[in-house]
Amino acid sequence: MDIYKSRLNLIKDRMKEKNIDGMILFPSSNQYYVTGFRTFPGERLLLSIIPVKGEPFFIAPMLYESQVRKESWIKEIVLWTDENKPYEILKKTMEQRGLNIGRFAVDDNLFAVQLLSMISVLPKIEFLPMGDLLGSLRLSKSAEEIDKIRQAGKIVDEVVEEVRKNAKPGMTEIEVAAMMEFEMRKRGSEGPSFETIVGSGPNSALPHYNAGERRINSGEFIVLDFGAIYKGYCSDTTRTLCMGEPADKMREVYNVVKEAQEIGVRTVKPGIKAKDVDAAVRKHISDKGYGEYFIHRTGHGLGLEIHEEPYISGISESILKPGMVFSIEPGIYINGEFGVRIEDIVVVTEDGCERLNNYPRDLTSINV
Ligand code: GLY
Numbered sequence: 112m113d114i115y116k117s118r119l120n121l122i123k124d125r126m127k128e129k130n131i132d133g134m135i136l137f138p139s140s141n142q143y144y145v146t147g148f149r150t151f152p153g154e155r156l157l158l159s160i161i162p163v164k165g166e167p168f169f170i171a172p173m174l175y176e177s178q179v180r181k182e183s184w185i186k187e188i189v190l191w192t193d194e195n196k197p198y199e200i201l202k203k204t205m206e207q208r209g210l211n212i213g214r215f216a217v218d219d220n221l222f223a224v225q226l227l228s229m230i231s232v233l234p235k236i237e238f239l240p241m242g243d244l245l246g247s248l249r250l251s252k253s254a255e256e257i258d259k260i261r262q263a264g265k266i267v268d269e270v271v272e273e274v275r276k277n278a279k280p281g282m283t284e285i286e287v288a289a290m291m292e293f294e295m296r297k298r299g300s301e302g303p304s305f306e307t308i309v310g311s312g313p314n315s316a317l318p319h320y321n322a323g324e325r326r327i328n329s330g331e332f333i334v335l336d337f338g339a340i341y342k343g344y345c346s347d348t349t350r351t352l353c354m355g356e357p358a359d360k361m362r363e364v365y366n367v368v369k370e371a372q373e374i375g376v377r378t379v380k381p382g383i384k385a386k387d388v389d390a391a392v393r394k395h396i397s398d399k400g401y402g403e404y405f406i407h408r409t410g411h412g413l414g415l416e417i418h419e420e421p422y423i424s425g426i427s428e429s430i431l432k433p434g435m436v437f438s439i440e441p442g443i444y445i446n447g448e449f450g451v452r453i454e455d456i457v458v459v460t461e462d463g464c465e466r467l468n469n470y471p472r473d474l475t476s477i478n479v
C-alpha cells in the first residue's frame with residue numbers, strides 16, 4: 112500500500128500547484144493507478160473522489176462494495192443501490208463534506224452523460240480536464256511496472272510462434288485471432304490490450320483493421336498486431352508473417368520496414384526528443400521511395416493504457432528519459448495490395464533502450 116500513499120502525496124502536491132481542489136476518477140487506468148481498484152467502465156456512477164483536503168472516498172453501486180474493499184486502500188465508500196438516485200447521493204455527499212464548490216479535475220474517460228449530470232447537480236464546481244496531472248506521474252515506469260510489461264511482451268512473442276506453427280491457408284482471420292487470444296489467456300493474460308488485428312492480403316494495408324471472415328491465401332502477408340494485459344499492464348507487438356512465399360515487391364517493402372524499425376530502436380536514448388526518433392524512421396522510408404505510404408506516427412507510450420504519453424510523432428517535443436516505455440512501429444501500406452508493419456515496445460535505459468519484444472524480425476514464412 113505504500114506505493115499508493117506515495118502516489119497520493121505526489122498527486123496532492125500537483126493539485127496544490129495547479130490550484131485544484133480535488134480529482135474525480137471513473138473506472139479507468141487512472142482510477143486503478145491511484146486507488147488500486149480496477150473494473151470496466153459502465154453506466155452506473157462509480158467514482159473515486161480525491162480531495163486535496165480531507166479523506167478520499169468512493170461513490171459506488173452496492174454490487175461493488177466487496178470488490179472495492181478487497182482491492183483499494185481507500186476505506187470510505189458511499190454506497191447506492193439500483194433503487195436510489197445516484198446523482199442526488201453525490202450532491203448530498205459533496206455538500207456534507209464542503210466539496211460542492213471549487214475546481215475539480217475529472218477523468219478523461221468519464222462518460223459525457225455522467226459529466227453533464229454532475230454539472231447539473233453541482234453547479235458551483237468548475238470541472239477541469241485532467242490534463243497532465245496524472246500523465247506526467249505515469250510517464251516513467253518503475254522496475255516493477257517494466258517487469259509486468261516485459262512479461263506481457265513475452266506472452267505475445269510466444270503467441271506469434273504459435274501462429275507461425277499452426278496457421279494454415281484457408282483459415283479465416285477471425286480463426287487466427289481466436290487462436291491468438293486463447294493462447295494469450297493460457298499464458299496468464301487477463302485479456303487483449305486492444306482489439307486483435309489480423310489483416311491478410313489487401314487487409315494488411317489497413318493499419319487499424321480488425322479481423323474478419325476473409326480466408327487467408329498462400330502468398331499473402333498477414334499483419335498480426337496485438338497485445339496482452341498482464342497484471343494490469345499492456346503489451347503491443349506487430350509481426351507481419353507471410354503465408355508461404357512472398358513476391359519480390361513484398362520482400363523489398365518488408366526489408367525497408369525492418370530497416371526503419373531497427374533505425375528507430377537504435378536512435379532511442381535519453382536526452383533526445385521523441386520527434387527525432389520519428390524523423391530518423393521516416394527519413395529511411397522516404398529515402399527508399401515509400402514516404403507517402405507511411406501514414407501514421409512512429410509510436411506511442413504504453414503501460415496501464417495501450418496508448419499514452421509519450422507519443423513518438425513528428426511534433427512531439429517530449430524528451431526521452433530512462434523508464435519511459437513506448438512502441439516503435441513503422442509501416443508501409445500499399446492500398447489494395449498489401450501492407451507491412453513491424454512493432455516492438457522498448458524501455459529507455461541509461462544509454463539507449465531495451466526491447467521488450469524479441470520475436471525475430473526477419474521475414475518469416477508459414478509453411479504451407
Ligand atoms: N493499437 C494498435 C497499435 O497502436 O499498434
Ligand code: MN
Nearest residue numbers: 336337347348
Ligand atoms: Mn500494435
Ligand code: MN
Nearest residue numbers: 347438440454
Ligand atoms: Mn502500437
